[in-house]
Structures are given as structure tokens and as C-alpha cells.
Amino acid sequence: MSGETADPRTAAPTVTAPMVEAKALVKRFGDVEAVRGVDVQVRTGEAFGFLGPNGAGKSSTMRMIASTSPRSDGDLRVLGMDPDLDGPRIRARLGSVPQQDTLDTELTVRQNLQIYGRYFGLSRAEVRRKATELMEFAQLSDRADDLVDALSGGMKRRLTIARSLVNDPDVLLLDEPTTGLDPQARHMLWDRLFRLKAGGVTLIITSHYMDEVEQLCDRLVVMDDGRIVAEGSPSELIARYSTREVLELRFPPGEQGGVADRVAEFGERVEELPDRVLVYTGDGERALEQVHGRDVRPVSSLVRRSTLEDVFLRLTGRTLVD
Amino acid sequence: MAAGAETRAATGSRATGRVVGSWRAAWLRVEAHWTWYRRYWRSSLYSSGLQPVLFLAAMGLGFGSQVEAGPATGGLAYVHYVAPALLVAGAVQNAIGESSYPVLSGFKWQQDYYAVTATPVTAGQLLGGQIIWIALRVGIACVVYTLVALLFGAWLNAGALLVVPIGVFAAVACGAAIMAVAATTYNEGERFAAIFRFLVMPMILFSGTFFPIEQIPAAVRWLAWISPVWHGTELARGVTLGGLDVWPALGHLTFLGALLGVSAALARRYFYRRLVV
Ligand SMILES: Nc1ncnc2c1ncn2[C@@H]1O[C@H](COP(=O)(O)OP(=O)(O)O)[C@@H](O)[C@H]1O
Numbered sequence A: 001m002s003g004e005t006a007d008p009r010t011a012a013p014t015v016t017a018p019m020v021e022a023k024a025l026v027k028r029f030g031d032v033e034a035v036r037g038v039d040v041q042v043r044t045g046e047a048f049g050f051l052g053p054n055g056a057g058k059s060s061t062m063r064m065i066a067s068t069s070p071r072s073d074g075d076l077r078v079l080g081m082d083p084d085l086d087g088p089r090i091r092a093r094l095g096s097v098p099q100q101d102t103l104d105t106e107l108t109v110r111q112n113l114q115i116y117g118r119y120f121g122l123s124r125a126e127v128r129r130k131a132t133e134l135m136e137f138a139q140l141s142d143r144a145d146d147l148v149d150a151l152s153g154g155m156k157r158r159l160t161i162a163r164s165l166v167n168d169p170d171v172l173l174l175d176e177p178t179t180g181l182d183p184q185a186r187h188m189l190w191d192r193l194f195r196l197k198a199g200g201v202t203l204i205i206t207s208h209y210m211d212e213v214e215q216l217c218d219r220l221v222v223m224d225d226g227r228i229v230a231e232g233s234p235s236e237l238i239a240r241y242s243t244r245e246v247l248e249l250r251f252p253p254g255e256q257g258g259v260a261d262r263v264a265e266f267g268e269r270v271e272e273l274p275d276r277v278l279v280y281t282g283d284g285e286r287a288l289e290q291v292h293g294r295d296v297r298p299v300s301s302l303v304r305r306s307t308l309e310d311v312f313l314r315l316t317g318r319t320l321v322d
Numbered sequence B: 001m002a003a004g005a006e007t008r009a010a011t012g013s014r015a016t017g018r019v020v021g022s023w024r025a026a027w028l029r030v031e032a033h034w035t036w037y038r039r040y041w042r043s044s045l046y047s048s049g050l051q052p053v054l055f056l057a058a059m060g061l062g063f064g065s066q067v068e069a070g071p072a073t074g075g076l077a078y079v080h081y082v083a084p085a086l087l088v089a090g091a092v093q094n095a096i097g098e099s100s101y102p103v104l105s106g107f108k109w110q111q112d113y114y115a116v117t118a119t120p121v122t123a124g125q126l127l128g129g130q131i132i133w134i135a136l137r138v139g140i141a142c143v144v145y146t147l148v149a150l151l152f153g154a155w156l157n158a159g160a161l162l163v164v165p166i167g168v169f170a171a172v173a174c175g176a177a178i179m180a181v182a183a184t185t186y187n188e189g190e191r192f193a194a195i196f197r198f199l200v201m202p203m204i205l206f207s208g209t210f211f212p213i214e215q216i217p218a219a220v221r222w223l224a225w226i227s228p229v230w231h232g233t234e235l236a237r238g239v240t241l242g243g244l245d246v247w248p249a250l251g252h253l254t255f256l257g258a259l260l261g262v263s264a265a266l267a268r269r270y271f272y273r274r275l276v277v
């Protein structure tokens, strides 16, 4: 790198190139088109989310970004490099938490971390130090010399995340980080991810839990059937595609028919789900009074704020988790 | 290193990872296997170490005491005849075992291969490490066998030192072929059981391990000629008992080398096909 020719990356230090830039990105598996033209830009230091139901193409997209899966079409730059040409160099600077844990269950917690660190060219002394630090971070220090096989699901997940941090990655990819975990384990993981973000790590997270994305992400895309159907911050998306509040009405089995039409005028929009009717409105309490005035008698009712779940429902007509 | 640090500063990167060279990457995989082996070597003691030794005791010393030295054994005691062949047969069996379910597990059950290829280490380097590891592991077992066979008085001369690399060579050639099979196996690995029963077992029984292949009916003798165990056994006997000319020796080496080359190339292709999708 000579001083004469300006490196585009150093030319304007305040405007950093995107960590990830995808244009019309496509992934095909035989006849199945899993990703059908995705455009995203992930900026340095942000937490970026892919929200979508199972089969939306989130993992396929993540694997292409992780430079473990070649793209079928379109353009992709990760850390300014092309994964097709510079896969190993990109992977050297990424952390990857795949949907499945892929830990070596016949080795100890410490061994898993140390061995993995060696693949990134770290010395024995470095991986020893790093393993100790990461076990502390993942609250696994007291399990350091236990076999991974004996750990709980939440601990294994934490270890997978710890493992992905062994090279101090610039970008951390998390594919469904908390799927299958109990609420306590999820909150503990979220706490760790907040700390990483505060430490300047760029996070890319996929999830089919709207609360996870709402909690963690600055910006997200909603994905469905291989395509992006909306993009923005959680609050922007809610403001754009939903109302401030939602009134949920539940009825005894078989008595929900026709309700949607009768209450339609009390909200900007009404959605009928198999087990409840949702009334989208700026003022849920008022809508509930009006519903009662119309002599509609639900077995239970609930006024809540809109979430990304409502955004998804609006955009696709389906729920995220069924 | 300096260039790496410069780039890092220029791009504001905090990452400490870097790409390691191919041989180094393969060696790091060997280190990982070694970490595993240090903990679990005892459980593999029987199949890899003890079994060939038991065979040597039973066949070489026990059964061998009933066998008269004759033209078939080159005028030697049966234990001298059978010891190098048992090393080759045991090494091949060991390598095939280690290249079947354990490799399939990397793809299917443990899925740790996917974890490795998410690092700078590539699928090809992963395969290279697996082959080197199996060579080492089989080599350890062969050395142990050679020492025990020495106590049995099975070796006649220093040619025995060459039996170990010959056994490892034949073993790795077979192991690489099975790795290619493992990389294309998507079910629970039922085919391995069939391979052990209908391929490996007959190969060991009818490759000149216990008796010369001239005893096999001429119509099916060619089956021994395409058996890697037979080629390895001929070489191993050649260096310990003598009587092997240069050209046949080169032929055996070429056969095993070709098997290794073709198998490794196929395995490499299938490893990429499975891991980079
Ligand atoms: N390796 C693969 N081979 C064939 N089809 C695949 C493969 N991986 C994913 N798919 C298909 O691609 C689609 C998207 O899957 P995926 O990316 O895993 O979605 P998500 O992570 O959002 O659940 C699904 O229809 C899935 O069956």
C-alpha cells in the first residue's frame, strides 16, 4: 500500500464504507429460489436485523454474507471484499453464530474456544488468554473444563457466541441466536449482545421473534418468501405500517364469525386471526368502549402497543410464528 | 504482519484474525484431532491397537505352530509370513473405520466441519488435515504393533522399519476413498455397515494376508489384484522377507498412489460440494 495512490477506504475517514452491501442478491438451490433479489446495506457499528418467518431465506442470506455459501446471482461486498474472491480473508474478520450450534461436544468448553481461535492464526498464548476472557464474558468460567455435551441449551448457545468472538470480529453474524431458549436464557443472551454493540461490534441478526429484533436492532428488513418487503427502524416501521395501539378481542370457539365486520368502523383497520380479532387504532380503550356499546361481548380483551408482528401481518397477511 | 496491522489501522478494523497458510491450516486440524485423541485414545485401543496384536498371537503363534514352513511361506515360519500382512490389514481396517462414521459426523451429527469452514480454514484444508490425522493415528497404531510383534520375534531384519510407512500408505489410500463416500452420505450411514461386511472383510480375507492368492481360483483372482490390501501386503512382505523385484514393487506403489490420488481428488470435490452450498 503506497502513500501516493489514495486508498478509497482511507480517503474519507469519516464516511466509512458499508460493512455489508448486497445488490439484487440471489440464492438458488436447484429449482428452489431461497433468496430472490435482496438489497441491503449494513453500516459500521449498527445492529441490523432480518425479520421473517421460517423459510423466508434469512439463513441463506446470512450464509452468503458469512462467505460460506456462494451467491447464485447479484452482487455482494463484505468488508469491502468479494466473498467469491476473498472468502478466507473476509472470514478472518467475521464472527459467525450459525442457526445450529456446531460445537465439538466431546471436548471441553475451554478446548472448543482455544481450538477455534487457532484457525484464525492466533498463537497458543493468545487463544489461552482469549478463552479465559470469553468464558468470563459468557459466564461459563465455572464450566471451563466440562464437556460441552453436559451443558444446557442456553449455555451451548452462549458458548457458540463466545466462540464467534475469538478473533474480535468487526461484524458478528447471529442466525436465530435465541431460538429454542427459555425466557431467562434469552434475556441473558440479549444482555451480552447489548454489551458487544456498546463495544462497537457491528451486529447482523436474523430472527422470527419480533421482540428480539425490536429489542436489539437499530434497523431491520422484513423478509418474506426470499424478498425484502419493508425496511427501516422498528419505530419507523410501526409508524408506517401500523397504528399506535391494537385492541385484541378473543371469543369462545365458533362465536368469532361476523365480528370483524361489526367492529370494522372502530379502527383504521381490522385483522381476523383464527383465535382473535385485532382492531388497529390510535386509542385502544376508546375502541373497546365502542365495541361494548355495539353489544359485542368478547371473553377477553387487551389493549397493547403495536409491534413488528403487526407490521408483518399488515405486509404479508400472515403471522410470523404460527 | 506489519502489512496486516497497517490495513487494520486504515480500515478501522479491530479484528485479530488472519488467514493461515494451507499446510498450517491442515496442521491446525491435526492439532484439534490430537486434543480429542488425548482424551479418548483408550476407547479406540482395541480396534486400532489390540485387535491386530491378538490376530498376530492367534494366527502367527497359535495357528502358525500348526503350519509347516513351505514354498508358500518362502520356507519361513508362519509368524514371519503373516506379521507384515496383519499390519497392513489392520492399518487399512483402522483407516476405513476412522474415515466413515467419524467423517460423516462432521457433516451430519456434530456438524463441526461447518464450524471450521466458517473460519479462514477452507474445505480442502479441512480434508487435508483429516487425511494427515488418519495417517498419524494409523501410524501410531502401526508402531505399537511393530514393537509387540518384535517381542513375538516376528521380524527377521530391519526391513520391518519400512512396514510401517507401507501400511500407512495403503491405509490412507483406502481412508481417502471412504471419506469421499462419507461426504456423499446423507442418511445414517447404513452403507458403511455394508462396506465393512461385503468389501472390507472379504478384502482382508482374500488379499494374501493369511495365504497366497495363488490359492484363489484363477477366475476370481483378479479381485485380489484390485485390492489395495494385496498391493500393500506384497510390498510389506517384500521388504521383510525379500523376493520382491523392483518392477512389481513400483507397480504396487503406483496402484496405491493412484488410489490415493483419485480418492483424495474426489473427496475434495465432495467436501466442497457438501460444505460450500
Ligand atoms: N441447502 C439447501 N438445499 C436446498 N434448499 C435449501 C437449502 N437451504 C435452504 N433451502 C431452502 O431455501 C428456503 C429458505 O431457507 P432458509 O434460508 O433456511 O430460510 P430461513 O432461515 O428464513 O428459515 C427454504 O425453502 C429452504 O427449504
Ligand SMILES: [Mg+2]
Residues within 6 Å of the ligand: A055, A058, A059, A060, A099, A175, A176
Ligand atoms: Mg434459518
